[in-house]
Amino acid sequence: MSALLEVTGVTKRYPGVVANDNISLTVNAGEVVALLGENGAGKSTLLKAVFGLVKPDSGEIKIGGTPIVFGDTAGVIARGVGMVHQHFQLVPVMTVTENIILGGEPKRGLFINKKAARDEILALSKRYGLEVDPDAVIEDLPVGMQQRVEILKALRKDVKLLILDEPTAVLTPQEIDELLEVIRNLAKSGVGIVLITHKLHEVMAVADRVVVLRGGKLVGATSPKETDEAGLAQMMVGRSVVLQVNRTEAKRGAVVLEVKGLQVLDDRKLLMVKGVDLSLHSGEILGVAGVEGNGQRELVEAICGMRNRESGEVLLKGVPTKNLNPHAVHEAGISHVPEDREKHGLISTYSIADNLILNQFDQAPFAKGWIRDLSAIAKNAVETVAKFDIRTPSAFNTASSLSGGNKQKVVVARELSEDLPVLIAAQPTRGVDVGSIEFIHNQLIAARDKGAAVMLVSAELDEILSLSDRIAVMSGGKIVAVLDSKGADRNYIGRLMAGLKE
Amino acid sequence: MSALINEVKGKKQKYDVGSWLVPIISVLAAMLVASLLMLLQGLDPVLAYNSLFTAAFGSSEGIAATLGKATPLVLSGLAVTLGLRAGLFNIGVQGQLLSGALASAWAGYALTNLPPFIHVSVALGFGFFFGALVGAIAGYLKAFRGVHEVITTIMLNSIVMGIVDYLASHPFKEPDQALTRTPQIIESVRLPMFGLLPSGFFVAVFLACAMWWILGYTTTGFRFNSVGRNRFAAWYAGISYKRTIFFAMLFSGGIAGLGGAVETLGITYRFEPAFNLGLGFDGITIALLGRVHPIGIIPGAILIGGMRAGAANMQFDAGVAPELVDLLLAMILLFVTAPLISRFFKNSSNRSLTGGWGN
Structure with a gap:
């Protein structure tokens, strides 16, 4: 029996970047394959290629043994590939039943056969063990339940391969547990699942196999049996580009920026930064390492006045900076390279x-x-x-x-x-070509040498290791360790990033 | 690299050509479609257009009439333009204009003891103020309550129409008069003609130049443009989104109100609800025809003012109903808005001029 999905040697180049570099992977019926990688690693390009939305420069993609045709997205979907997007595609004012049947309504004459539809949804939800209230209106449901509706929507179309794009990004911890259970059950019933995520413990909990992408390349294929979270973390952030940065010893000066007891909520209103204390000296680069989604983004945004500080304060040379006012923070002396350059x-x-x-x-x-x-x-x-x-x-x-x-x-x-006293650089080289990376790195070091206090937040551990004078490791919303970068052991840091103590 | 640079250069040039040709071709395409309709009715399009444009531009009286029609249109076009620059679609220019027209008419007949110059200024100021008031309501609701300006301005149009109808038919009504209208404004407050040019036209052109300068050369203009293009980056750069939106809507309404005032003081000499119909909506067509550029508004307004002025003559000479002009304007709007023509020029940056109003 041929694999559900078979990707062989897919390469896709964009001007200046190789988004996918000779990627091969297979997904069989009944297995959960985790696709792991930071933003910009090439996950979305690969998925677009699977759906026929992007034409690979070379390589082949087969679904159920037959190659797909570029542009034939409908054909791909007809062959049983379904996707649950990170941002739900639901009509908020319609009921669960109406949303699920949308586009394939059971009819009686000119009218929708509501009873048949409702019965179908109940049967579907029973069959897969996904409990929903068919008559509830979507906007009244919690996010986890909405996601369940999305999954049912896909399952109703006889999905054989279900792709879940960062499904846990919007969920609470309880909802995540429920979802992982759903994923296991679906796999048991014979559905092949591709789980896109960068949360390691979820991968460990649910995946049969793990495929790690970094910088467009497939850098590792393993299984939770063969590795642990630290091993995965290292694969994700591992040695992508060999970065040679020439830098001299830091002339570390006085404390410029102090973060005290900072607590910050994320977009889901969950506590994401759980009491962070940090001090940043002039003339040093402090690297903040961590797997994405451990509170780094929220920390940076709160420091820079772009996200509400629930509690705690940010002091610049002893003076508290304003909350929720990026310009005032900038005026006070904190410059900021924002993570989302297109938006902010x-x-x-x-x-x-x-x-x-x-x-x-x-x-x-x-x-x-x-x-x-x-x-x-x-x-x-x-x-x-x-x-x-x-x-x-x-x-x-x-x-x-x-x-x-x-x-x-x-x-x-x-x-x-x-030449402001503080520079906060969030993912300053993400999606940037190698030449520009080097240039930006040198600029950060030059700023340090001129006496600026630089905080570098990056998902690339190598970037942190090669630029930082001190390294703060963030995990689960807390700074779990602050190390001197001299003699820092990447394995040890990897374990800290994965939330393991020693 | 050099190939890439050339490609970028090429795209830029193409965009520039396209951006000026789009309005011109839109007008020609609309006229072509209208000709076909005339032919279907057995009418002569050449004769019709000839008499339309001769009446509008062929004689000094014609030009004076055209410029008279164009004056409030420049201002309503500018009002729409200012909104669009800040990312707002002000559909309420009609209501703001009516409110300004009535306010200036009242100032023009009720205040009789003022020296002429001050009287004119006060009457224009009344127009601006009451237009701005209507605009500010929509601006407040958008900025501080998150209500979409398209909804509020459409609704305010109806509300304002009801209010001005009431005012013009009861408290401000001309005594012993069957029609719903105010008394005539006094002689000394009327805007004079300078030869062929109504003096209101100078006000309108001055405002267009002022807006061009403000948008292009001042920090205020930079704020408006920034919020219209990317409000997140604007916020990050220290520009208050709420403040900017509020004032954009306020001034947009004020300019529309001034358009109504100029119409009252220079052309109609009184307020009568039927006089000003459609001026605000033509402003939308004109703003888009002028590529949301304050100076581009002037030729757009003159063209459409000319069509309005020459419509009667066209009916007289060629038997074409004056409603044809409405049809022409509607089709021009369709052609400038639809990306049809810009795509024809392979315009790489297909930025919609009304982008953002659906947010």
Whole structure:
């Protein structure tokens, strides 16, 4: 019997990046395959290729033994591939039954046969052990239940291969346990499951096999029997790019930034940062290591005034900084390379020149009172484009015309231009080409050498190891250890990241 | 790398060409479709267009009439443009304009003891203020209550129409008059003509230039543009989304109200509900035809003002119903909004001009 899904040697290149590099994997009926990898590792490109939405440059994808045709998404779905997206595709004001039957309603004449539909949903929910109230309205249901409806929706179409895209990202711990149980039952009933996640314990709990992607490459295939969470963590963040960074000994100065007892909620209103204390000295780079989703994002956003601080405070040179006001925090002296550069870092339809002064647009020399000084803006743009090696035909092209690496250089250039005492860089090299990575690294070190206190948050352990003077390891919303980077043992850090004590 | 750079350059050039051609081709395409309809009715499109444009632009009286029609249209187009720049779709220009028209009419007939210059300023100010008031309601609801401006401005249109109808037929009604209308404004408050040019037209052009300058060269303009393009990045950069949205809507309404005031003080000399119908909605077409650029609004408004001015003549000469102009405008709107034409130019950045209003 042929495998449900068979991916052989799939390669997909985008300008400047190899999104998928010779990836092969198979999924058989009744097994759970975890696809593990940080954002930007190539998971979504691979999935798009499976659905025929992206044409691989080389390689082949077979479903149930027959190759798929590029562009034939409907054909892929008809062959029993279903996906539960991270963001649900449900109609909030309709009932569970209505949502599940949507697009394939049982009819009686011109009308929907509501009774048949309801009975069908009840039977379906019984068969797979997924309890739902068929008459509940979606928007009244908790998120975990909504997800169940999504899964039922997929199952109703006789799904043989079910892809779950970060299904636990929005769930509470109890809901996660329930979901993992559902996944096990589905696999028992013969459905092949691809579970995309970066939460290691879920993988350990439910997967039969684990496939790890990093930087577009398949870097490991293993099973929970053969490894542990620390092993997985290392595979995920392992030696992706050999980074050679020349840096001298840090001249560590006084404490500049102090984080005291910080507690922060995530988007689900769950406590994600559970009391963090940190101090950042001038002239050092403090790396914050951790598997994604352990509170790093929330920590950075809270420090930079972009997310509400539930409790605790952030002191800059002893002075408390304002909560929920990114500009005031910046003015106080904290520059920030945001994790989501497209959303927060850039206005992509503005010129590079305007983006380079985005948070100083109303200050001298870029504005004289009410009037913007366009020649000062242009002069700054031309100089910065040259200094930061931003590859563009003109500083007045829109930011959207730049590659990812050059966009990031624009953000980094802007944040470094004022020589503020603190720089917080969140995933500064994600999705960035190797040349730009090196450049950005050197800029971070240069800022440190000029006396800035730099906090580097990265999912790449190698980046942390090669740049940091001290390393704080974050796990489960807490800083579990602060180490000197000299002689730091990556295996030990990997175990700390996985939440293991020793 | 150099190949990439050339590609980027090429795209930019294409976009520039496309962005100017789109409105022109939209107008021509709309006229072509309208010609086919005229032919179906057995009418002569060449004669019709000839008489339409001769009436509008062929004589000094025609030009004066066209510019008179164009004056409030420039202002309503600017009102829509300001909203769109901040990412707001102000459908309520009609209501804001009516409110300004009535307010300035009242100031024009009821306040009689003011020196002429001050009287004109006060009457214009009343128009601005009451338009801004209506706009500010929608702005407040959007910024601080999260209610979509398309919904609120449409509803405010109906509310304002009800209120001005009531005011014009009861408290402000011209005594001993069957029609629903206010008394005429006094002689000295009327906006004079400078040769062919209504003086209101200067006000409108001045405002267009001022808006162009403010949007392009001041920090206030930068705030509006930033919020319209990416409000998250704007917030990150220290621009208050709520404040900007509120003031964009307030000024948008104020400019619309000024449009109504200029119409009252320069053309109609009184408020009569039927006089101002459609001016606000034409503003949407004009804003999009002018590529949401304050200076682009002026030719757009003159063209549409000309069509409005010449419609009667077209009916007289070619037997074409004046409603054809409405049809033309509707089709122009369709062509400029639909990405049909810009796609024809393989416009890479298919940024919709009304982007964001569905958020």
